[in-house]
Amino acid sequence: MANHTDTLLIDSVVKPRNIEKSLNLNSKLANYKLVIFDWDGTLMDSIDRIVSSMQAAAKHCLLTIPSIEQVKGIIGLSFPQAFELLFPEASSPKITEVFNRYRHEYLECDSTPAPLFDNALSLLTKLNENNRLVAVATGKSRPGLERVFKATQTAHFFHASRTADEANSKPDPDMLISLLAELNINPKHAVMIGDTSYDMAMAQAAGVDSIGITLGVHDETILNNYQPVAIVNSMFELEQLLLPQF
Incomplete structure (x- = not known):
């Protein structure tokens, strides 16, 4: 796993201390074979x-x-x-x-809106177009995930998914280990995107890199305790990391 000096905090005062490490990190971020998303607070503003x-x-x-x-x-x-x-x-x-x-x-x-975050659909589309595998690891139940897939018309973007009634609850690494096995991906070629300490700790336990996103529950101070390779504040910033324009 990356150490704290490798963590890239977008729009933050904390930056990688070594330029060569930063370049290597950016190259790594652009080459994950599998991108795994949490749902609530990560893809959906719920x-x-x-x-x-x-x-x-x-x-x-x-x-x-x-x-x-x-x-x-x-x-x-x-x-x-x-x-x-x-x-x-x-x-x-x-x-x-x-x-x-x-x-x-x-x-x-409840009539409180729960839309996808800005640029989420665009990012999912571009990840598919760039032949990335995309998955979901969520605390929702399977019926709950299927409902939001249907409501957002996003099921076709995902190559696999795991829910809380199909695996041990986060932060246990069971969801990620199961997804990696199904999709035949080495942990070093995958990244977990999430907004909570549970997502970060799950990735850490599975030996998978993580990227924290501050759209949901936890801020960058909490997320950074779990040594993510990067922390972003929007889907636009996440796209720049995962799909940079060289």
Whole structure:
């Protein structure tokens, strides 16, 4: 894995200290065979909707309403882990009740917009045009991922995907190890893109490079604790790293 001096922080005061290392890093970023994306907070601007739906579900089920930061703190985890952390006082039947209510709130009641981030479609298109393999590793369930694939008409961009009901929850590396095996890719030829410490820690545990993106839950200070090779602030910056114009 890269060390902290190799980390490239776009539009940041922290830059690589060695020009030769920087050039080698830029070349590496442009040549990954497999690009793996998290979904919520990375490709889709869905954090506010997740928060408001979770708070509404807790209120409906007469549970302590979690704060915005508490909800943000569990985004990326599988639902069983997330709900146990948010509602430690709740019984197993109550957890099931609040989960079902959360899903109802998110799909049927909450009108908070959850669009793809600017330039996400363009980046996915260009990655495909440049013969990159593209995958998703998400804390969503399989039905949840299929719903957003359908809503955004993006399923055809992805060569493989793993969800929280098909693998161990982040930050366990199970999702990434499984994707690498399915697509026959060496870990050194893959990169994980994500907005949370869970994404970064998962990549680190799998021996896969990571790029942090600050559009979702965690800022660059937190993301940089996990030694990403770069941190970006937008999909435009990510495109410049992965598909540079020489």
